[in-house]
Amino acid sequence: MRIAMVSVMANPLTEGTGQGAHVQQMAAALCRLGHEVTVYTRRTTPKSHDRVRTDEKFEVVQVPAGPAEPLSGDELVAHLGEFAEFLAEEWRLSSPDVVHSHHWQSGLVALISAHRVQVPVVHSHHGLGVADDEKRADAERLLARMASWTVTTCTQEIAQLMQLGVRRTQASVVPAGVDLDLFKPEGPAAARGSLRRVVTVGRLEPGSGFATVVAALSVVDDVELVIVGDKAQANPVAAQLRKLARTLGSLDRVVFAGVVPQVKMPALLRSADVVVCMPRSEPFGLAALEAMACGVPVIATAVGALTDVITHNVSGLHVPPNDARALARLLRLLLADDTKRQELGVAARDRVAARYSRERLANEAVAVYERVDPVHGNE
Known part of the structure; x- marks a missing residue:
């Protein structure tokens, strides 16, 4: 299966915690299962490469949308159209089987771009906005209605999503995963003093x-x-x-x-x-x-x-x-x-x-993708 992940603000190459780390872990695990994964994120430094093939076999495309520097969420909104145009052009030439977007900015550009090539969008909110952030609240309500499926990393978020209009029958919990070969009790410990x-x-x-x-x-x-x-x-x-x-x-x-x-x-x-x-x-x-x-x-x-x-x-x-x-x-x-x-x-x-092994959770993600992709879902 060809899987496109959209993570506009969190770059799996540079962010070692939070969403960036989660996307990196999921992409790596999906590649280990034999799937082809491309992660689309925004370029934030002028010297970064357009495309990077990681050691875990997934590709990261650093999209030129706005200035090549870090931007706040509010500053980024003005450049989401550029990001969506890039994706639409790329997918017009070679479309993925499914798109998985992470966070609300990513969800907006994924919906716009995937609609043009008729590709299903699976969306992960990764936390919902506060009530006084109208742009984000409107986007989250739209994503709740329009995404083919919603994936959350914790059960606590399911109830909040249902209030937005997400149907429980179209939502799944697929938590973050861990590389159990790397993180294990056996092995050296870092040096420390008497404390x-x-x-x-x-x-x-x-x-x-x-x-x-x-x-x-x-x-x-x-x-x-x-x-x-x-x-x-x-x-x-x-x-x-x-x-x-x-x-x-x-x-x-x-x-x-x-x-x-x-x-x-x-x-x-x-x-x-x-x-x-x-x-x-x-x-x-x-x-x-x-x-x-x-x-x-x-x-x-x-x-x-x-x-x-x-x-x-x-x-x-x-x-x-x-x-x-x-x-x-x-x-x-x-x-x-x-x-x-x-x-x-x-x-x-x-x-x-x-x-929480990466392999188990990657299989759970694939099960969601197969539900929304009629071709692979019937194989």
Whole structure:
């Protein structure tokens, strides 16, 4: 099957977390099943190649739509027409069997372009907009009505989508997947000092929950916090976190690791006593899944995909968002109990292996594609 993925804002070549990582994982797994996958994203640097064939065999096309520089979501809207024209021309010459769009901007250009060549569109919202964002709300309602099928990465989003008009019989949950050959308990661990280690992973942006983790760390003794995400230099959120840690007297125990390549993430995760994920919303849960696959216990907020991924007190622990006191209490209990950490780590690995392998989830995605593609669905 020839599959086109549209991910306008999240480039699987450069974004190691969130949507970009999810698209990369799904495209790689689909290629391993023998499918042909092309990912379309927007060019954001002038020196980037037009087309890149990855080691995982999928192709990334970096579409010239607007200036070759990062743009905000509002700035990007003016250039979605250029993106759609590029796709329409490309697909007129050689059309895919199915299009899978990720996030609302991608969904709009996919609907426009795929309609011209009569190709079905599967759409993933990856979180819904706030009520006062009228452009996004209108787009999401349109996508709910017009997409051939809707795929979500967590069950919590299904109820919201039904309120938009998505029929439950035309929606599926296909969560994010993990490369279990790479993320596993066996293998080297990154070097560390005498302090116990807590690791948290995500983008340095409001809503990440990093401030809650820093606040909790300040009242938990003999623990260092390693923050993995974007480059911390000149990042305003990183500056705020440093100021908070300095005020709380824990700056010397906070490490900004920056961007860690995927091949080095397992070793870093294995070096952690606990991994903490404290976002206010989370459609993917990739950071938690990768830590769990490495057999590391996870404390996470009960939001989005994290409610599916973790069964409280079985494969991890849940904590309310923004509650530094509750997080500190759980960290103290867990760091003092080697047996409990081991039990949670083993159960976490079993949970991921049973439900979240890339191959299983790629097969579930293909089952959706075959439903909307009459040719391959009848083979």
